[in-house]
Amino acid sequence: MSNRSNRFECHWQPSRRLLVAYLTLLLVTVVVLLRLDLALWLRLTGCGLCLAHALWTLPRSILLSSEHAVSRLRADSDGWYLHSRAAGWQPIELRRDCLALPYCVILRYRLPGRWWVSGLCIVHDSLSFTDHRRLRVRLKFSWHPSAAAG
Secondary structure, eight states, X not given: OXXXXXXXXXXXXXXXXXXXXXXXXXXXXXXXXXXXXXXXXXXXXXXXXXXXXXXXXXXIIISOOSTTOEEEEEEETTEEEEEETTTEEEXXXXXXXXXXXXXXXXXXXXXTTOSSOEEEEEEGGGSOHHHHHHHHHHHHTOOSXXXXXX
């Protein structure tokens, strides 16, 4: 019998596929907004909100260039942790609605002391094949009362 370590850690890079998907959807949204039969100020407000969302989301969730971007995940006997350059390792509570698919992992979590739930999309091209598979397996078989709070 082998002695398996209970520790798991992965570090992901920016995903080109996620960037292309986000920019495509952003472009479609802006085109639809501009073509709608709405007052000009409503269309411009909608486009401004799309731009604000892109300025917030791109560096933090897609390009991973912000200090607040989360780019590492660790699991051990004490629980699950996420890492960003700004905050370091932080404990998280995984939610039961995490989704582990062959092409992407949707990680839903809550930081202790916060009432809102956050999410991450980890696309298969941001990790090595082995690490992405290990993450999916780890998520699928990690549900016990201390691993997820809801």
